[in-house]
Amino acid sequence: MGLLRRIRETGRAAEPAPPRPEGDVPEKARELGGSVQVRCVDAGSCNGCEIEIAAAFNPVYDAERYGARQVASPRHADVALVTGPVTRNMAEPLRRTVAAMGEPRLVVAVGDCAINCGEFAGGHGVEGAVADVVPVDLTVPGCPPEPDAIVAALRRVTGR
Amino acid sequence: MSAVGYAAVAGQIVVVGAGAPLLTGWMRQVRARLEGRAGAGVLQPWRDTRKLLRKEPITPVGTGSAFRTAPALLVATTVVAAALVPLLSTDTPVSSHADLILVVALIALGTVALALAGLDTGTAFGGMGASREMTVAALVEPTILLSVFALSIPAGTTNIPAIVSGAVDEPGRLASPAGLLATAALAVAVLAETGRIPVDNPSTHLELTMIHEAMALEYAGPDLALVELGAQMRLTLLLGLLSSLFVPWGIATGTSWAALAVALVLFAAKVCLLGAVLAAAEVFWAKIRLFRVPELLAGSFLLALLAVTASYFLSGAS
Numbered sequence: 081m082g083l084l085r086r087i088r089e090t091g092r093a094a095e096p097a098p099p100r101p102e103g104d105v106p107e108k109a110r111e112l113g114g115s116v117q118v119r120c121v122d123a124g125s126c127n128g129c130e131i132e133i134a135a136a137f138n139p140v141y142d143a144e145r146y147g148a149r150q151v152a153s154p155r156h157a158d159v160a161l162v163t164g165p166v167t168r169n170m171a172e173p174l175r176r177t178v179a180a181m182g183e184p185r186l187v188v189a190v191g192d193c194a195i196n197c198g199e200f201a202g203g204h205g206v207e208g209a210v211a212d213v214v215p216v217d218l219t220v221p222g223c224p225p226e227p228d229a230i231v232a233a234l235r236r237v238t239g240r
Numbered sequence: 241m242s243a244v245g246y247a248a249v250a251g252q253i254v255v256v257g258a259g260a261p262l263l264t265g266w267m268r269q270v271r272a273r274l275e276g277r278a279g280a281g282v283l284q285p286w287r288d289t290r291k292l293l294r295k296e297p298i299t300p301v302g303t304g305s306a307f308r309t310a311p312a313l314l315v316a317t318t319v320v321a322a323a324l325v326p327l328l329s330t331d332t333p334v335s336s337h338a339d340l341i342l343v344v345a346l347i348a349l350g351t352v353a354l355a356l357a358g359l360d361t362g363t364a365f366g367g368m369g370a371s372r373e374m375t376v377a378a379l380v381e382p383t384i385l386l387s388v389f390a391l392s393i394p395a396g397t398t399n400i401p402a403i404v405s406g407a408v409d410e411p412g413r414l415a416s417p418a419g420l421l422a423t424a425a426l427a428v429a430v431l432a433e434t435g436r437i438p439v440d441n442p443s444t445h446l447e448l449t450m451i452h453e454a455m456a457l458e459y460a461g462p463d464l465a466l467v468e469l470g471a472q473m474r475l476t477l478l479l480g481l482l483s484s485l486f487v488p489w490g491i492a493t494g495t496s497w498a499a500l501a502v503a504l505v506l507f508a509a510k511v512c513l514l515g516a517v518l519a520a521a522e523v524f525w526a527k528i529r530l531f532r533v534p535e536l537l538a539g540s541f542l543l544a545l546l547a548v549t550a551s552y553f554l555s556g557a558s
């Protein structure tokens with residue numbers, strides 16, 4: 081079995097966990113108790129941020145070990161990871177996604193575009209930054225942010 | 241009936257209820273390690289449940305009683321089935337009612353309740369998941385029935401505790417061709433019924449490939465906690481049923497506390513082992529195309545049919 085040999089040779093791909101990130105656990109996240117379900121919303125990004133989010137959940141960064149898990153439905157989610165500047169067509173879907181999440185809910189704006197429209201500021205299809213559309217609790221700066229930074233933001237929410 | 245019998249029933253319910261999230265956590269942990277991850281820990285499903293119970297309950301606009309009653313019904317049917325199936329002891333106050341057909345009907349009732357809830361939400365994915373689940377269920381329930389029938393022919397009854405205690409006394413029944421065919425058929429049926437790879441992927445977040453998850457997309461908060469607990473309990477129950485039927489050694493057949501304690505330890509060990517094997521197998525398998533699922537299930541039905549035939553003719557000849 082080739083796969084079995086690969087598994088044995090690779091062993092553990094996950095890097096040792098870095099120390100707990102600085103900064104307090106946001107007030108609303110206290111109730112979550114080490115379990116966070118994440119829903120990604122692409123509000124108009126260039127997909128660079130999506131690639132980094134995917135990397136944050138891969139075996140090397142393994143965000144799942146801190147209790148974060150990606151889910152398929154906003155109803156299951158506690159955290160919305162929003163990427164990209166909010167385009168006109170995505171403003172209403174984004175509002176509805178956040179409204180569909182049960183309290184306590186948090187919105188994390190990932191990437192420079194989500195924080196201040198970044199590269200796309202002033203574009204004719206851009207409605208604004210994420211904070212102009214829904215209340216934002218945490219931000220992850222960078223274009224694109226490194227997986228480490230995304231994992232650190234998720235760890236501040238899970239508290240682990 | 242003795243106190244030990246009541247303790248055994250209570251023990252079965254508690255072990256399945258409290259152990260189900262741990263089994264799921266254990267299986268995810270095994271999978272994570274094989275994938276080179278560190279894993280979230282065995283207790284993570286319990287943390288998820290605790291968090292969901294604290295969250296705000298949501299009832300989507302336009303949903304009716306089917307949506308609201310399904311989570312409770314799913315858990316309730318599983319609890320009753322867990323009380324009936326001889327997981328720890330074959331000698332309990334309810335063992336005379338633990339009929340095979342009743343247990344399969346209870347499991348099917350939970351499936352139907354969730355499928356109706358999926359239809360009730362009126363969303364595209366809910367209805368699609370419900371229709372897929374019913375397709376799978378229509379092929380799986382007869383397989384479960386038939387493969388246990390194959391074991392019930394030598395025992396001469398469809399009472400599960402009687403089948404299990406008969407097998408403890410006469411291990412030859414399990415090593416017969418009928419026993420082996422029935423094991424294979426039931427194993428495939430359990431995989432399909434609990435929505436595991438290769439039939440369904442429990443950790444998917446692609447709606448188009450979902451079967452079980454698609455029906456639960458609209459649940460939130462405490463209701464979602466119940467739906468997830470129900471699904472985890474069904475997995476534990478069916479793996480327990482599989483181990484009770486085919487590796488029955490260690491299950492208490494009399495009324496002694498020591499036997500019950502041994503049965504508890506062995507049950508936990510057997511289910512953990514089965515769970516680890518299933519999780520490891522999932523690393524090697526891919527989910528098969530939806531249109532191939534009926535072929536797989538028809539194959540397992542055929543195995544079950546062969547098992548019944550073999551069991552009928554071989555036991556008739558002897």
Ligand code: SF4
Pocket residue numbers: 124125126127128129163164165190191192193194198199222223224225
């Ligand atoms: S922050 Fe950079 S990588 Fe992310 S969406 Fe904007 S341009 Fe793309």
